[in-house]
Amino acid sequence: MAVSGDPKSRGELRSFDNSDELATNLAEYIAQLSDISVKDRGVFTIALSGGCLINLMGKLCEAPYSKTVDWTKWYVFWADERAVSKNHVDSNYKLAKDGFLSKVPVLNSHIYSINDNATTEDAAEEYEFTIRQLVKVRTVDVSAISDCPKFDLILLCVGEDGHIASLFPGHPALEDKDNWVTFITDSPVPPPERITFTLPVINSASNVALVVAGEENKANALSIIFSDDNDDIDALSLPAQMVRPTDGELVWFVAKGISSEPDGSNSGHGCPP
Numbered sequence: 001m002a003v004s005g006d007p008k009s010r011g012e013l014r015s016f017d018n019s020d021e022l023a024t025n026l027a028e029y030i031a032q033l034s035d036i037s038v039k040d041r042g043v044f045t046i047a048l049s050g051g052c053l054i055n056l057m058g059k060l061c062e063a064p065y066s067k068t069v070d071w072t073k074w075y076v077f078w079a080d081e082r083a084v085s086k087n088h089v090d091s092n093y094k095l096a097k098d099g100f101l102s103k104v105p106v107l108n109s110h111i112y113s114i115n116d117n118a119t120t121e122d123a124a125e126e127y128e129f130t131i132r133q134l135v136k137v138r139t140v141d142v143s144a145i146s147d148c149p150k151f152d153l154i155l156l157c158v159g160e161d162g163h164i165a166s167l168f169p170g171h172p173a174l175e176d177k178d179n180w181v182t183f184i185t186d187s188p189v190p191p192p193e194r195i196t197f198t199l200p201v202i203n204s205a206s207n208v209a210l211v212v213a214g215e216e217n218k219a220n221a222l223s224i225i226f227s228d229d230n231d232d233i234d235a236l237s238l239p240a241q242m243v244r245p246t247d248g249e250l251v252w253f254v255a256k257g258i259s260s261e262p263d264g265s266n267s268g269h270g271c272p273p
């Protein structure tokens with residue numbers, strides 16, 4: 001594993017020779033944050049997204065983590081969801097349920113999925129309300145800086161256009177400072193209707209992990225994001241580049257095969273099985 005980057009700006013960069021090594025390190029990172037949060041606050045609040053992430057979390061379902069992680073203290077949320085039913089192949093809930101949550105003893109009552117039986121507008125409003133109730137009782141911590149929920153960890157996959165959650169380049173939802181959860185009806189990547197955390201919520205988390213794996217053509221977004229040209233307009237307009245936790249830690253997990261780093265091979269990687 002190679003570690004670099006400026007923690008104050010773009011975060012810590014962890015690059016790996018392949019997706020398997022990335023998955024091993026990601027599992028250890030999540031398990032450690034879970035331990036710390038459970039010791040500090042008695043709970044671990046984690047927000048998932050879709051894409052390659054869930055496959056890469058697979059090692060958490062195996063020893064030692066299957067036994068050592070305090071799964072009963074986990075509270076699980078989604079940073080974004082597509083407006084499809086929960087049994088649809090495009091559902092981020094289904095992806096996480098089938099690939100991860102059904103394999104670990106997280107309590108069903110601690111799994112906060114997004115309503116698939118309402119309009120996207122109503123589902124977003126309802127999800128924000130649910131999170132507000134959990135903030136009131138401090139199951140979800142609160143940021144003293146932004147008054148937003150302060151999740152212990154938000155896990156995001158970076159799309160090949162640099163999108164994170166369902167926040168896409170140039171989309172007005174990126175400017176939303178008033179809501180914790182919002183909706184879009186015109187996603188450039190299907191399905192068009194989605195519900196998503198807003199940037200203020202993402203940037204209020206204690207920890208954010210940005211995962212870049214699975215597709216060779218993500219190298220382009222990466223090279224823009226890690227460009228040394230701080231005035232690069234393209235870089236500043238990429239949602240992934242807008243992730244800058246105000247009072248938290250940012251770590252990038254990059255599979256070297258798609259890295260823009262000089263030692264990356266650019267040979268491309270699929271998700272691990």
Ligand SMILES: O=C1O[C@H](COP(=O)(O)O)[C@@H](O)[C@H](O)[C@H]1O
Nearest residue numbers: 049050051052157158159160165
């Ligand atoms: O549409 C989405 O895309 C991103 C990135 O996914 P990937 O397939 O390019 O890895 C994902 O993180 C997000 O949750 C999802 O809804």
